[in-house]
Amino acid sequence: MVLARELNLEETLEIARQLEGTMEVQVQVHGITNIYHSKRSLLQNYKEHQGRFETISREELSKEEGLFLIEQERPNERFPVYEDENGTHIMSSDDMCMLDSLHELMEGGVDSMKLESLLKSAEYNEAVIRSYRKVIDAYTVDPAGYEFQEEWLDEIRELQDPNRELSYGFFFKEQVY
Template sequence: MGLQTPELIVSSGSLAEVEKLFAAGADAVTVGDERHALRAPGHFDLAMIHSAVQLAHDQGKKVYVLVNALLHHDHLEGLEEYLQQLAEHEVDAIVFGDPAVFMTAKRVAPQLGLHWSTETTSTNYRTIQFWAKRGATRANLARELSMREVIEIKRYSPVPIQVQVHGMTCIFHSKRKLVSNYFRFQKRYREEREQPLFLKEHVRKEQRYPVFEDLHGTHVMSNEDLCMIEHLGQLITSGVDCFYIEGNRKSIAYNCQIASIYRQAIDAFLQDPQAPLDPSLLSELQKIQPKSYPLGTGFYFKEQVYWKRR
């Protein structure tokens, strides 16, 4: 039995980027509007989503819409209509974390694919089995899992699983506008708001954690970009279904180059699983990587140690 070709998915912030990402080798894109999407790279209204779907389906590609925000009562207003319109535009799936979105979609737009993605609690196969029994069609795994845990989940998951293989990860999210409140307190909000913001460690001063705000609050991102290009073979061999590239806070040119590099690496491994990674691909990736963001493998090979106070 041959190896399965994983789906390559990249987040997109504009229609121009969608078109270029497909040309670069992406199989699917994630998009979203600012009201319902958490950390989408750009705002897609319904007309843009419709155009993206047409562009994708003409090429046999897919569009997944982020509806993964932490929704309060006021955000539930209009949710039914929004999901119905997404279904009418024939999006391939929505990405959800809130059960309110799941229940509403099942009721008013049952044809929508449902990709469960909490980013924090998708850490074991029993929870995935729970959602799969109720109609979830994919599980996007938490970023804090080790390679061993990902492989174990894949073994027992009744639905396809998706893992991130490249880009920033979110390490903290608050619904509060912490940055705006801070600058208001400092009375220099207007002057500093547009400048890039970072958190710095007290001990490791060279490490900087990007901070940004949007409609859904404050987000603190990882100080390095996840990069699993040298370990794609292990994920493919284990049967992982979908690879995700997070393009947030990156340029269109960078994201397209990254998509192309990963496309080539995936195809080369499937053609000859015994061949090592083409060193020119890794070299090209390292060449375009911003100097301020080192590359790393996240938690895939990192043992988490918790100290217990005696």
């Protein structure tokens, strides 16, 4: 089961506990998050509506400095817009990074952790994989003696886009319905 990214850590661990032994649980632990999706090509349709019939290049839509939205209420947050053959996607303004809390998910029975690589360079993605591998290996070798090492985050921070904050997503937020 792929859990919603809006769940907090407590809810995630409770679901993993209830499904233990019956169904594997996957959560996203790193990267950009898709916050809106339309199967329509909204950007291309908008350009055509304006009478501009040139197509938007895939490179223009996939690079980090490509297209983005800015809300009036939050002018310092940029929401990347990505469009492909599946439609239009609006992405989160920050990148999730659960590296220092990954052991809590492992202890809690989460079976699979997704590292989202969309809109990132190969160099960045390789650094992320190396860092998460270090945490997983260190925890697996000695769960009782495991201690997070801050330098495991250094390579990610060095390559992180300065316009995109590393955050915990919803993992440590209380949801009010």
